[in-house]
Amino acid sequence: MDNIPHIPVLKNEVLNIFKNLREGILIDCTLGFGGHSEAILKTHPRIKVIGIDKDKDARDFSKTRLTSFKNRFLCESGGFGEVLPKLLDQYQEKVCGVLADIGVSSYQLDTPSRGFGFESDRLDMRMDISNNLDAEKILKNYSQRELIRVFSDFGELREAKKIANLIIQLREHNTLILDSAKSFSQWLKTHFKNPKILPLVYQALRIEVNQELKELDDLLKSVKKLKKAILCIISFHSLEDRAIKNCFKDYAKSCICPEDAMRCECGNNHEIGRIITKKPIIATSYELKHNSRAKCAKLRAFEFY
Numbered sequence: 001m002d003n004i005p006h007i008p009v010l011k012n013e014v015l016n017i018f019k020n021l022r023e024g025i026l027i028d029c030t031l032g033f034g035g036h037s038e039a040i041l042k043t044h045p046r047i048k049v050i051g052i053d054k055d056k057d058a059r060d061f062s063k064t065r066l067t068s069f070k071n072r073f074l075c076e077s078g079g080f081g082e083v084l085p086k087l088l089d090q091y092q093e094k095v096c097g098v099l100a101d102i103g104v105s106s107y108q109l110d111t112p113s114r115g116f117g118f119e120s121d122r123l124d125m126r127m128d129i130s131n132n133l134d135a136e137k138i139l140k141n142y143s144q145r146e147l148i149r150v151f152s153d154f155g156e157l158r159e160a161k162k163i164a165n166l167i168i169q170l171r172e173h174n175t176l177i178l179d180s181a182k183s184f185s186q187w188l189k190t191h192f193k194n195p196k197i198l199p200l201v202y203q204a205l206r207i208e209v210n211q212e213l214k215e216l217d218d219l220l221k222s223v224k225k226l227k228k229a230i231l232c233i234i235s236f237h238s239l240e241d242r243a244i245k246n247c248f249k250d251y252a253k254s255c256i257c258p259e260d261a262m263r264c265e266c267g268n269n270h271e272i273g274r275i276i277t278k279k280p281i282i283a284t285s286y287e288l289k290h291n292s293r294a295k296c297a298k299l300r301a302f303e304f305y
């Protein structure tokens with residue numbers, strides 16, 4: 001297929017994590033443009049893939065791309081936080097793998113009308129365009145308190161209060177600046193010389209629009225049910241990577257007694273699996289040369305017993 005608008009990151013590393021799978025269903029929570037799903041379907045002839053995505057453009061593309069796999073590929077729409085638990089209930093022990101490559105696709109970043117880029121004519125950032133909330137609405141309507149929460153929780157910005165106050169003042173004088181990503185980026189740059197602030201403000205807005213941390217939290221809770229299955233998650237920022245790392249540690253913990261307990265009384269048999277990746281896997285210099293967007297990708301994997 002020509003003009004595939006997204007290069008899958010860490011593709012070989014994902015295949016390596018799933019290399020021992022024989023048969024069953026693998027759920028690709030972030031189908032995107034089907035790069036990972038296609039590689040898995042080609043490598044594992046007895047595995048079926050169910051792909052989930054919030055983005056209709058991505059689903060439509062992948063349905064065409066993966067059509068030759070016939071009934072070995074199924075596509076579901078919606079957020080994985082909601083869809084994955086339903087699929088796990090439906091297919092139970094048939095599920096042998098779950099993959100999530102969380103974040104935005106290159107298509108979403110590079111399509112100006114989707115309003116993800118700093119230079120877009122819109123401030124949108126919705127993965128699911130039927131969602132009511134977009135970045136412009138946040139900037140135009142959220143209270144000072146809500147804006148501070150977004151910038152400090154999702155951008156970890158020390159300047160959260162200052163940014164929120166300036167946005168509130170801006171609303172009174174020139175709301176036009178909040179109509180496009182281009183003008184909002186320019187405005188931010190004139191107020192904050194630190195170049196890290198612009199991407200962190202955008203990251204915070206995107207996480208809020210798409211409820212990204214809530215979706216990840218729901219995924220991490222629902223996979224607890226998996227048995228004899230492998231979970232592989234690729235994340236792109238430290239907030240997500242931290243949540244994944246801590247969750248895997250909890251799931252691999254045998255003793256769940258309080259830390260100050262004098263002796264173990266829990267039975268010391270609570271681990272539900274093992275961490276496959278002691279340290280996160282990152283892109284090789286070869287991959288980075290061909291796809292700079294793999295720069296922040298971190299892959300962690302867990303095997304459920």
Ligand SMILES: C[S@@+](CC[C@H](N)C(=O)[O-])C[C@H]1O[C@@H](n2cnc3c(N)ncnc32)[C@H](O)[C@@H]1O
Nearest residue numbers: 008030032033034035036053054055079080215
């Ligand atoms: C980095 S891309 C995945 C690319 C894919 N692995 C490929 O090879 O083409 C992330 C995709 O996941 C989708 N996505 C992100 N969070 C989601 C969520 N919570 N529920 C469903 N889809 C989500 C985005 O719309 C986007 O298409």
